[in-house]
Amino acid sequence: MSDLSQGQCEACRVGAPTVTQQEREAFSAQIPEWQIVSREGIQRLERSYKFPNFVEALAFTNKIGALAEEQGHHPDLLTSWGRVTVTWWSHKIKGLHRNDFIMAAKTDQIYR
Numbered sequence: 001m002s003d004l005s006q007g008q009c010e011a012c013r014v015g016a017p018t019v020t021q022q023e024r025e026a027f028s029a030q031i032p033e034w035q036i037v038s039r040e041g042i043q044r045l046e047r048s049y050k051f052p053n054f055v056e057a058l059a060f061t062n063k064i065g066a067l068a069e070e071q072g073h074h075p076d077l078l079t080s081w082g083r084v085t086v087t088w089w090s091h092k093i094k095g096l097h098r099n100d101f102i103m104a105a106k107t108d109q110i111y112r
Helices: 021-028 054-071 098-111
Strands: 035-039 042-050 076-080 083-088
Touching: 021 098, 042 098, 054 076, 054 083, 054 098, 083 098
Parallel strands: none
Antiparallel strands: 035 042, 042 083, 076 083
């Protein structure tokens, strides 16, 4: 399987399939610190990152925002003192798409 962090998001259309259980397991192996959570009946990928202060948390938030604009795929971001929580899912299909796993891997890469 290819390295998700090297992937590019594809345009996701209404009606595109969500990832299968087999894909979810394979992709999750590359992003082990991410959790699959369900909110409002929609599965999402979520992870919190720790920072020593607000300034570094905000800088990370801005980097993820720039990545989101570049890829055309946007997360929920919660920035607080010393922590950023990132949540990825595909709004158009109300679930998880390969794009979400790509973006989670790219987010981890930025954090490292």
